[in-house]
Amino acid sequence: MRRAPTWWLQLAVTLLTAAFLIVPAIQSILAGLTVNYFQGLSSGLTLKWIGRVWDLYSDSIFLSLWLAVTCLAVTLVIGVPAAYALARNPGRLSRMLEEFISLPLAVPGLALALALLQLYGTMSGFRTSWTFILAGHVLYTLPFMVRSVLAVLMAMDFRSLEESAATLGASAPTRFRTIIVPSALPGILAGSLTVVTLSIGEFNLTWMLHTPYLKTLPVGLADSYASMRLEVASAYTLVFFVMIVPLLMAMQWATARAQRIAR
Amino acid sequence: MTLTIRNTAKTFADGTKALLPTDLAVGPGEILSLLGPSGCGKTTLLRIIAGLERPDAGSEVRFGDADVTNLAVERRNVGMVFQSYALFPNMSVRANVGYGLKVRGVEKAERDRRVDEVLKLCRLNAFAERSVRALSGGQQQRVALARAVAPRPRILLLDEPLSALDAALRDSLRDELAAMLRQFGITAVFVTHDQGEALAIADRIAVMSEGKLRQVGTPEDLYHAPASPFVARFIGNAMALDGRREGTSLVLPGGALSLPEPAVGKTAYVRAECVRLDPEGQLEGVVKSATFSGGHYRLSIGGVLAGDSLLQAHHAGRTAPRAGDTVRLAISPSDLLLLSDELPRPA
Numbered sequence: 001m002r003r004a005p006t007w008w009l010q011l012a013v014t015l016l017t018a019a020f021l022i023v024p025a026i027q028s029i030l031a032g033l034t035v036n037y038f039q040g041l042s043s044g045l046t047l048k049w050i051g052r053v054w055d056l057y058s059d060s061i062f063l064s065l066w067l068a069v070t071c072l073a074v075t076l077v078i079g080v081p082a083a084y085a086l087a088r089n090p091g092r093l094s095r096m097l098e099e100f101i102s103l104p105l106a107v108p109g110l111a112l113a114l115a116l117l118q119l120y121g122t123m124s125g126f127r128t129s130w131t132f133i134l135a136g137h138v139l140y141t142l143p144f145m146v147r148s149v150l151a152v153l154m155a156m157d158f159r160s161l162e163e164s165a166a167t168l169g170a171s172a173p174t175r176f177r178t179i180i181v182p183s184a185l186p187g188i189l190a191g192s193l194t195v196v197t198l199s200i201g202e203f204n205l206t207w208m209l210h211t212p213y214l215k216t217l218p219v220g221l222a223d224s225y226a227s228m229r230l231e232v233a234s235a236y237t238l239v240f241f242v243m244i245v246p247l248l249m250a251m252q253w254a255t256a257r258a259q260r261i262a263r
Numbered sequence: 264m265t266l267t268i269r270n271t272a273k274t275f276a277d278g279t280k281a282l283l284p285t286d287l288a289v290g291p292g293e294i295l296s297l298l299g300p301s302g303c304g305k306t307t308l309l310r311i312i313a314g315l316e317r318p319d320a321g322s323e324v325r326f327g328d329a330d331v332t333n334l335a336v337e338r339r340n341v342g343m344v345f346q347s348y349a350l351f352p353n354m355s356v357r358a359n360v361g362y363g364l365k366v367r368g369v370e371k372a373e374r375d376r377r378v379d380e381v382l383k384l385c386r387l388n389a390f391a392e393r394s395v396r397a398l399s400g401g402q403q404q405r406v407a408l409a410r411a412v413a414p415r416p417r418i419l420l421l422d423e424p425l426s427a428l429d430a431a432l433r434d435s436l437r438d439e440l441a442a443m444l445r446q447f448g449i450t451a452v453f454v455t456h457d458q459g460e461a462l463a464i465a466d467r468i469a470v471m472s473e474g475k476l477r478q479v480g481t482p483e484d485l486y487h488a489p490a491s492p493f494v495a496r497f498i499g500n501a502m503a504l505d506g507r508r509e510g511t512s513l514v515l516p517g518g519a520l521s522l523p524e525p526a527v528g529k530t531a532y533v534r535a536e537c538v539r540l541d542p543e544g545q546l547e548g549v550v551k552s553a554t555f556s557g558g559h560y561r562l563s564i565g566g567v568l569a570g571d572s573l574l575q576a577h578h579a580g581r582t583a584p585r586a587g588d589t590v591r592l593a594i595s596p597s598d599l600l601l602l603s604d605e606l607p608r609p610a
Contacts, residue, residue: 160349163315166336167343168363169414178366182353 025241032235049235053224057236060220061243063130067216068199071137075195078138079145080188084180086146087153098150102143109204112139116209128211136205141198145191152187152258153180190258193251201244217243264291264327264417264450266312271322273307281307282318283474289418289467294444294451296465298458300497304474305454306422312452313420314339326417342411342449344421348403350395356406357382357391363414377413384446385409400428401436408440412447419444421453425460437463458498462486470494492532492602501532501600505569517567517574518546523596529603535561537598538576540584544593548574553583564590 032050035043082101086094104112116136117127126132158180165175181188203218210219221240224233266289273282282304289295297305310316312324314336324332331339342363351359357378364374382388385405390398395406404424411419424440425433441464444451455461461468462482469479470493478490485498495501506515513520513531522531540562548567553560560583563573576592584590 156352157347157349160345160347161351163336164343164345164349164410165351165362165366166315167313167339167341167420168366168410169337169340170362170366171337174366178362179351183351185353 028234028237029241030234031231032233032238034231037230037234049231050239052232053235053239056228056232057215057217057220057224060215060217061239063214064200064217067130067134067137068196070134071141071199072192072195074134074138075142075145076188076192079142079191080149080181080184081176082142083146083149083153083184083187084176086150087158098146101146104140105143109140109202110208112136113205113208128213130214133206133209133214133216136209137199137202140202140205141195144194144198145188148191148194148255148258149184149187152184156183158183186254186258190251190254193247193254197244197247197251200247265289265325266418266450266452267323267325268308268312269323269325271308271311271324272319273304273311273316273322274319280474282311284322285476287469287476287479289450289452291450292448294441294453294464294466296461296468297452297454297471298461298468298497299456299471299477301456303471305456305471308471309420309422309452309454312418313341313343340414340417342414342416342419344404344407344411344419344424346423346426348407348427350403350406350410352394352396354395355391356387356393356395356398359395359406360387360409360413362410367414381409381413385443401432404428404436404440408443412449416449419447419449419451421451423454423456425455425457433460440464462498468498470497472497489532489600489602492530492604495532495600495602499534500575501534502568502572502575504531504533504599506531515546515567516569517548517592518544520545520594520599521596522599522601524601526601529601532600532602533594533598535575536577537594538574539593540576540578540580540590541593542591544591546592546594548590548592550584550586550588550590552586553578555583562590564592567592 030041031037033045033047034041035046035048086098113136116132116139120126120132120135161179161183162175165179170178200217202216203222206216207219207222210216215223217240221233221236224236228236266287268285268287270284270286271282272280272284274280285308287295287308297308299305307316311318311322314331314334318324318332322332323330326339351362354362360381361374361378364377369377379388379391382391385408387402387405387409390402390406395403398406404427408421408424425436428436437460444464453464465482467479467481468485470477470485472493478485478494480488485494489495489498489501492501492503504513504515504520506513506520508514508525508527509519511522511525513522520531546567548564551563551565551573553562558579560578560580562576562578562583564576565571565573567574574592
C-alpha cells in the first residue's frame with residue numbers, strides 16, 4: 001500500500017518529537033546504571049548507585065509515600081462530601097466556592113508556600129512536622145479531587161437516584177454511602193490517582209516547606225543533583241521514574257474512564 | 264390504606280403557586296390517576312404525598328389514621344416509580360429490588376425470598392442477576408415497579424411511568440401495568456398527561472389544571488358528564504359549538520341543532536365520535552380532509568362552525584366522502600354536552 005508523502009512527514013515529525021523526549025530519559029537512566037559515566041558504557045553496568053540512593057534517600061521515599069497516602073485520605077474525607085454538597089446546591093455561591101477551592105491551581109506553589117509560612121511559620125511544632133507539608137499538599141491537590149468527583153456527579157441524575165433511595169427508606173447517611181459514593185466511584189478513583197501522583201511529584205511548594213529532616217522524593221532529587229555525583233543523581237531519577245510512571249499510566253486510564261462515564 | 268389530603272398547597276420559594284389548596288381522598292386498594300397538562304401541579308401533588316416536597320403550612324396529608332405531613336420521606340413507607348426509573352446503575356436487578364428491604368434491615372434469607380416473589384410477579388426472574396444497564400426500556404420499568412413494591416409500601420406512587428417508553432411499547436405496557444397494579448392491590452396514585460393511559464389504568468381520575476383539581480370521578484363519569492369545558496376538552500377532545508340561540512335550538516353557520524333544554528348561559532360541546540354522516544342531518548358542511556385511521560375515517564369539515572373552525576367527525580364506513588364533497592351531518596341532542604362557561608380564575 002502506497003502512503004501519501006504527508007503521512008511519511010507526519011511519521012518523521014512524530015518520531016523526532018518522541019526521540020527528543022525519550023533520548024535524554026534513556027541517557028539519564030543509563031547514567032544511573034554505568035560504573036563511570038565519563039568513561040561511558042565501556043566501564044560496565046552496575047546497581048551500586050541505586051543501592052547508594054537507597055542508603056542516602058530511603059527516608060525521602062518513605063516520607064513521600066506516607067505523604068501521598070495521608071494526603072489522599074484527607075482529600076477523600078474533605079473532597080468527596082464537598083463535591084457532593086456543591087453538586088446538590090447548584091447556585092452562584094457554589095460556583096464561587098468551587099472557583100475558590102480551585103485557586104491554588106492558578107497561584108504559583110511558591111506563593112502558596114510563602115503564605116503558609118507567614119501564617120504558620122511561628123508555630124514551630126507544626127512548622128517542623130510532616131503535617132506542615134501535608135497541609136500544603138492537601139491545599140494543592142484538593143481541587144483535583146473535588147472537580148473529578150463533581151464532574152461525574154453532575155453527569156448523572158444523582159438527585160433522582162437519591163430520591164428513589166429515600167422513598168425506599170434509606171436515611172441521608174445510608175444514601176450517601178450506598179448510592180452516592182458507589183455512583184461517583186469512577187470520579188473518586190480518577191481523583192485519587194491524580195492526588196497521589198501530584199503529591200509524590202510536587203516540588204515547588206514542598207521545596208519551600210521542607211526542613212533538612214523532611215525531604216520528599218523530588219526535594220531529595222534536587223538535593224542529589226546539587227550535591228552528589230552524577231551517577232547517583234541519575235540513579236535517583238531512575239527510582240523516581242519507576243515510582244511515578246505506573247501511577248501516571250493508571251491515572252490516564254482512570255481519568256479516561258471517568259470522562260467516558262461523565263459523557 | 265386510605266390516603267387523605269386536606270387543604271394541601273405548595274408555593275415555591277420564588278412565589279409560584281404550584282398547587283392551590285386541594286382536598287382529595289383515595290380509598291384502600293384504589294388506583295387514582297392525576298391527569299393534566301404539564302405544569303398543572305400533578306407531579307407536585309405526587310411529590311408532596313411521597314414526602315419529597317414540603318407542602319405549605321396548614322396542609323395535611325394522612326395515611327390511614329396517621330398524620331404524615333411532617334414525616335420524612337424515608338419513614339413514610341411509600342413506593343415510588345420515577346419517570347426516569349432512577350434504577351441504581353451500580354447494582355444488579357436483584358440488588359435494586361432488594362434495596363428497600365436491605366436498608367430496612369430485613370435479613371438476607373427473608374429478603375431473598377421476598378425479592379424472588381416480586382421478581383416472579385413482575386416476570387423478571389430470568390434477569391435477576393443482570394445489570395440494570397443491560398435491560399430494555401420495558402424491563403427497566405418493571406424493575407422500577409418491582410423495587411417500589413418489594414418493601415410492601417402503604418401506597419404506591421407512579422410519576423409518568425410510561426412516558427420514557429417509545430409509542431409502540433407504551434400501548435402494550437399500559438394494559439400490563441394496569442393488570443400488575445390490580446394484582447398488587449396496593450393503593451396507588453399515578454401521574455400522567457395522557458388521557459388514554461388514565462382511562463385505561465385508573466379506577467378514578469382527578470383532572471388538574473393550573474394547580475387546581477377540576478374534577479374527580481370514574482373514567483366514565485368524566486367522559487360522559489364533564490363538569491367543565493376544560494375537562495370536556497381534555498378528556499375526549501370535545502369541540503365547542505358556538506352559535507346563536509333561538510329557544511331550544513342552536514343556529515350554527517351550517518344549520519340549526521335542537522338542544523335538549525334551553526340551557527341559558529351554557530355552551531354546547533360535542534365529540535368527534537358523536538358527529539354522524541346522515542343524508543337527513545340538520546347540518547351541512549364541506550369536507551376539508553379525510554384521513555383513514557384503521558377503525559374509522561377522521562373527517563375535518565368546514566362551514567359548520569363559525570369562523571375557520573373545523574368540525575371533526577369520525578366515520579366508521581368502508582368508504583368515505585372525499586375532500587371537497589358537501590355532506591350532511593347529524594348530532595343527536597343526547598350527545599351534546601351543555602356546560603357553563605368557565606368562571607374567571609380566582610386571583
